[in-house]
Amino acid sequence: MSDDPVSRRAVVQSIAASTLLSGIPIMSYAETAFTQRMTVGDLTVTALSDGHFDLPAEAFQNVGTHSLASSLRAGATLWAISTGTRSILVDAGSGDFLKAKYPATGQMVERLTAAGINPKTVSDIIVTHMHADHIGGLMKDGQPVFPNAVLHMSEVEWTYWTAEDRPSNVPAGQKPLAGLIQSIANGLPYARQLHAGAADLGEGVRLVPAPGHTPGHAMVHLSSGADQLLLLGDAMIAGPLQFERPQVTYVLDSDPELALQTRLALFERIVADEVAFCATHLNGLGKMRLERAGDSYQGYQADA
Template identity: 30%
Template structure:
């Protein structure tokens, strides 16, 4: 059996990782004849202040104790949604790649455990262009990793990161985000498909504008008959404060007030339509349901 240079690279990337990296949970639900699975890209290591800084300290301490969380350090999972219907293999976001954090960038290995390679992905759909969602776009040759895929992004998100002024206005802490996003977007500039809020981007997959975390952030409702799931991206970014106090502003969001408003809208929609949810940073694979809890909500793992 012979391998191309690209195939050899993918196999070389996957094999050692399977022994060296922790095995994060994988979750799956069925939507008619299709499956919605999560594949792990590892985890992040974040200072607690990245999220918690604008929150009321006393109330926050109570929630953190309930969840046995540290105020100083968080290690959220990174769970990418993978929709397979027998014809299309649709991956939502592409993870961090090797250049963001050493604890992340395990997507190729996770696909390998499913018996898949990057060439099997037919569509890549971006929720937004933060590093842990788009920096995995390129391979070691600076070519698009998912080279058979159609790439899709909301027009507002594309325009924001493509704008040359973004790197100057996003703030010093996120300037590298803008540089990294633009470099990767340039690799797919001639091939990307842009879409709008409310558009059915693929059969059964509806785009939903969820701004705040980034200006053009998108979530996606995947529906088959009466059964549906919502791919959240980072619009609901954790299973603790984002659920119990969705109206609190979070330091992880670029427009904190708008993101809080978006969370409220999403929880209303989830509860009204009884939607399953897929959250990029939700625990144990990231798929589950939402229930009411006191004055907020709680995440029920699948």
């Protein structure tokens, strides 16, 4: 075995995960490469892969001296949180809306089912932001996938994307996306709770503004006892690229400069508070931690 601390941590993580699973005999749950169960105090968090994206290198700007491969594989993770009384989903994946361009997306329902979670039992869905890869999975063939769920999201986000003139009032490259988002949003038969600023959703679950990627982009802060986990959504897109160089921006960032400020502030908080985090498009489902390395950061897997 290598002396590399990252490798040791990965081994510890897999041992911790298998110990944890064997301790929950009442759940019929088989962990796969596409699902991973974690705990945050009394909360159970199941990370689920909705598939992946192969993003062209041109989607990333301000890469400095980094020479990128022609495409970067980005994961597509969402999270199911069990509080004991509620089943809360964070984002819903792409559904069928992006399969033509990204055929490996839209696997969420199969992954939920594999993890023993019935979509009908989901009580709340937190939408980090309204890009199609986060809200597409709310609908299937014109019907709601989660018929008993209430949506929670930033009021700024909802107002921005549903503005009547939005499809013609975004940068040229984002017009098709804005039209798609609006067509999905207009057909959502879900109860909505729109939140201005940070919102306490109870039982250790908070919605916290993290703007820049989109105007109302928000992350989720979980806390239970002394344990915490940040679900960053798209406050970062590409790891390890943006760990090494947080200044790298993504073509769909609504406000790249604000996205960078948000990312840097989050990275500093994660390091200072030694808090674990996950992010939608990282390759890997487990908890991560960050260390500072000069002007850049190093991400590594944390214990489950």
